[in-house]
Structures are given as C-alpha cells and as structure tokens.
Amino acid sequence: MKNKLYNEFAGYYAKLTSNRDFKNQIALILNTYDHENPCKTFIELFAGQAVHSIEAIQRTGIDVWAADSSPEMKLLAISEGFENPDQYIVGELPGSMIQTGDVKFDCVACLYSAFSALPMQEVFELLKKIKQALSSHGKLFIELHDIVDTMEYIANPIISYKEVAGTREERIKYAWPSAKINWDRYSHTAEVPVQLIIQSPESNDTIEFISTDHIYSAEEIIFMANLLDYECKIRTTDQLWLEVFDRGIVLELTLR
Template identity: 65%
Template sequence: MNNKLYEKYASSYAAVTNNRDFKGQLELILQTYQPENPCQSFIELFAGQSLHAIEAFKKGDIEVWAADSSQEMKELAVSQGFLKPDHYIVGYLPESILNNTGNVKFDCIACLYSAFSAIPMHKVFDLLFYIKPLLSDKGKIFIELHDVFYTMEYVANPVVTYKEVQNSAGELIKYAWPSGKIKWDHFSHTAEVPITFNIQSAAHSETVEFTSTDHIYSAEEIIFMANLLDYNSRILSTDPVWEDKFPGGIVLELSLKSAVQST
C-alpha cells in the first residue's frame, strides 16, 4: 500500500489494524509442522508492524525476518519488539528480498491480513515465482485472502460505520473504512476504497482522507496461479479452528510439489 496512510500516518494505520489474535494465528501456523521437524525460519511479507514476526521472535528458536515497503512501519515494528532490525527489509516485493536474506531457506513464508490486495495480479504471480527458491524442503507459504462471500455481501448492502481506537501516541482515532462509495474497476476486482480518519489529541484535531487501492483475489485465482508454478495448494479455513482464528478471511497453504511436506 504505497500511500500516506501507510507512511506518514503509520501509527494510526497500525492502531486500526491491530485487532486480531496474532499469537493465536502464528501458533496455528506452527502447528502444521511436525513436532520432530518444527518451523525454524520465518519471514512475514507485507509485514507492516510485523506482529506475527514479533510473536515468532518470542518463541526463541526461530530465525525471523520481515519485509515491507514502509520505513515508518519498520521503525514502529522495532519499537514494539522486532528484535533484529537488520532482518527487516524495506523495499518493494518481490525484488527487495531476492538478495537480502543471505542463504536462508524459509520453512514459513507468511502473507497474511489480505496482503496480496496491495499488488496487481501480475505482481502476485511474480512474487509466487520468485519466492520459490527461498523455500526449504519443508517450506510452506501461508496466504490470507478476503472471503469473497463477505465482500459481495458488503457490496450488496454497503454501510458506513465509524469506530474508535487509540494509537501509540495516545491520540484518539475515529475512523471509517470504507467511508463512502467504493469505486470498482471495469476489468478486474480492483476497488478504490475511501477512508476517513479523525485524529484527536489534547493539542489538535485533524481529519484526513485517503484512498486505498485493493485488489480482491479469490482462492480459485491464487490456486490457479500456484498450480501453474508447480505448488501444492490447500484451503485451511474450511476447518472451524482456522475460520475462528482468521474471521472473514480465507487461508491457503502452498508447498512445493517436489518436496515432502508434513501435515
């Protein structure tokens, strides 16, 4: 997401997206590995404040990395517990990670919180292609997508709702996401989503408006691309446990067809 919300207003963005069980989600992912062959290397792509990666650091025995386009988000992540700043790569994916992780082969590559919505389809394909060599023999990619059902339900009956949170600076944020009519592209499921933040502190009150460009991908589209690139695919969120931990999302697991995977 290349816009001022994600950069200049990073702490406010972090406050409104810090609303899920990051520890529980990570634990569920780690449980897909056999106890005798656990996940030992983890990278979070489109990491933002990297809350999944920070939870991975707390395990103590996992090599942890993150990648994102925002320097402001990296600084926020480091302030909140990302223990190795040199392992947080700032730059646009996939190019930024190709030559910056040394010889590390990753057991887990996480693209969560509908992160693919930040990039167009050809970039998703490129990313899936270029990260293949970064996977270990037991490597898996975990991808969270929008649930198309809930997206279409909202489109059929849009409602603007304001919520309140507090950011790390102690400012009160009243926000609506979306804050008005969503504009859809004619040729793809790409949406221009209006967002309004009202940021209040003792010293000032500021209302800022943003537009987020979101690319909505179905599981079918990602699985189709993954198959072209010789990945195995499975949908995890049909399991009620995964559905509970990732509400409103669809979670896919990709692995290399040439590798023997744990279940």
C-alpha cells in the first residue's frame, strides 16, 4: 500500500477502514473448514491493523500470523490485541512471504481488495508463493473490488464527505474519492484522490493523497490461478457472503 495516508498517518487510515463486519467475515471463512481438517494456521496478507487476524486469535487453537509493509500498522495491531509481534511480518509482498519460514498455512486471507495494491505480474508472483505456503487442505481467500461502484462514480462523480470518530476533541471527515478519478482504460488502474480533514480546537488540518488501485476482475484472478493449478470458487454467489462482504467479490482458491 503506497500512499501518504497509509504510510505516514496509519492511525487515521485505520479509522477510515474500520467499518467492516470483521467478526462475521472471519466466521464465514473459518466455517468452510470441516471438523476433521480445521484451520490451525492462519495468515492475513496486507493486514494493516490486522483486525481479521485479531478476530482469528479469539478462536482457540489457531496459530495466527500477519504481513504488511507498514511498521506503524504493526504497532497499531499489537496495541489492539495481536498477540505475537514476531509473527507480524513487516515487508513488501510478495517478497516478504519467505519470512514465514517452513510454516504451512491452512488459511491465507487477502481481504479488503488487497490485490489492488499490486500490478498484475506481482499478483501472479504472490499467487505462486502462496501456493508453496499452503497446507494440503489449505485455502486462499481473495476479496476483490466490485467494479460497479467505481464505474458508477466515474460516470457520475458526486463528491460526498463522511465522518468517523476521532479522539474526544477531534472530528475527522473524509472524501474518498475527493475529485475526479484518473482511470487508465488500458491497465484498469484508478488513481483516486482522497482528502482527509482533521478538526480540533487547536487546528484544522487537511491531508490529501492519491490512492492507486489496480482493478482486477474475478475472471482475471481465476485465469492466473488456473495457470498455477488452483481450484477456484466464487463465494459471493451465496447471498450470505454477499451481505457480509458488502461491495466485494470473494474467491476461494484451493490446491488441486
């Protein structure tokens, strides 16, 4: 994740991205495992504040890992309940996957449209590395953008501000996007302007940055996964998954 807010103002980014049903998302994922082969090892990639990982920690018997590029996000995760700092890897993916050593994972989670941070070649490389790290009954869960929202905004760019809780004296408002999206029709890459306004009795600060998102279809990811001999399933054809992963598309990949 290479943007100013994520790298320099991790705490604010965490507040903007905390409006998800983390508990039920993890419940749906872990409930796909049967009693004979439960999930015992879990890693969340592009973990950020690692809320999904912390939810997994609440389930007894799961060895939980996380990986992200941001040292600030690791500190946030630890403060919120990530129990083993040595198992939160800081480094750029896909390369940092090697830091998990010989651990084989029953579950690898790439949620919140995390693949959008990578160009296609790096997505393919990450899929290869994940395959090597999966256990014999391992599963990879990938959440993708529902491109409908992006296309609707490009067609009708109405800017709206939302508010999230800050500290007791802070008010935080943001617009994501805050201006016209720069859309590359050839690579399906979106450069999304974002504005964050932090108001307090002492100051009124504005942070502006560009979030660069590579928009992948389910078909593109499934095509790459098939080249690597994964079995693929679209989970959000099920209404419950569609409701819990609002505005997302979830794929489940397993070893053939």
